[in-house]
Amino acid sequence: MNNYKLQRNNHSTVVKWVIAGIIIISNGIVFSCFSPLKALSQTSLDAKTQQAMIDAINDEYRSRALYNAVLQKFGSVRPFSNIVQAENNHVNLWMNLFAKYGIAVPTDSFAGNIKVPDTLKAACQMGVKAEIDNVEMYDRFLGFVTQPDLKAAFTQLRQVSQERHLTAFQRCQNRPGVGQGRNF
DSSP states (O other): OHHHHHHHHHHHHHHHHHHHHHHHEEEEEEEEOHHHHHHHHHOOOHHHHHHHHHHHHHHHHHHHHHHHHHHHHOSSSSTTTHHHHHHHHHHHHHHHHHHHHHOOOOOOTTTTTTOOOSSEEEEEEEEHHOOOOOHHHHHHTTTTTTHHHHHHHHHHHHHHHIIHHHHHHHHHHHSSSTTTTTTO
C-alpha cells in the first residue's frame, strides 16, 4: 500500500509540474505579443498600414479626451455623454487589432491635455469638425489598406462618424439656447 501511495503521489506531482510548465510556456507566448521590441518583428503589415492604425487610435484618443473634457466642464450633456462611450469602444477595437498584429499600442497622450471652448455651442462645433476630419481620414486609409479586418474596422468607424456622431453634433450646434448653458 505504501508503494502505491508513493507512486500515486509521484504521478500527481508530475501532472502538476506538467500543467505548471504548460501555463508558463503559454503565458510566454501570449504575453510576448505585448513586448514592444518583439511586436515590431511579429507584424506582417507594411509601414503605411501600421501608421494608419496608429493615426486611427490616436484620433480616438483625441476625441475621447475632448468629449471627457467637455463633460467635466459642462456636466453630463448630450451628445457628448453618449459619444464618449462609443469612443471607448473604438479604442478597445483598435487595441484588439494592435494585439492581433503584434504592434505596440501607442500611449494616450491626449487625456487631460485638451482645451475646451468657453461655450457648449463651440464644443459642438469642434465635434462637427472632428467627425468630418475623421471621415476624411478613414476615406484615405480605405484607399490603401488591404487586410479585410482592418478595412472592416475603418469602414465601420467611418460610417459611425458620418451617420451618427456628425449628425448628433450638427443637431447640437444648431439647437436653440445652446451657447452658455449646460442643458439642451
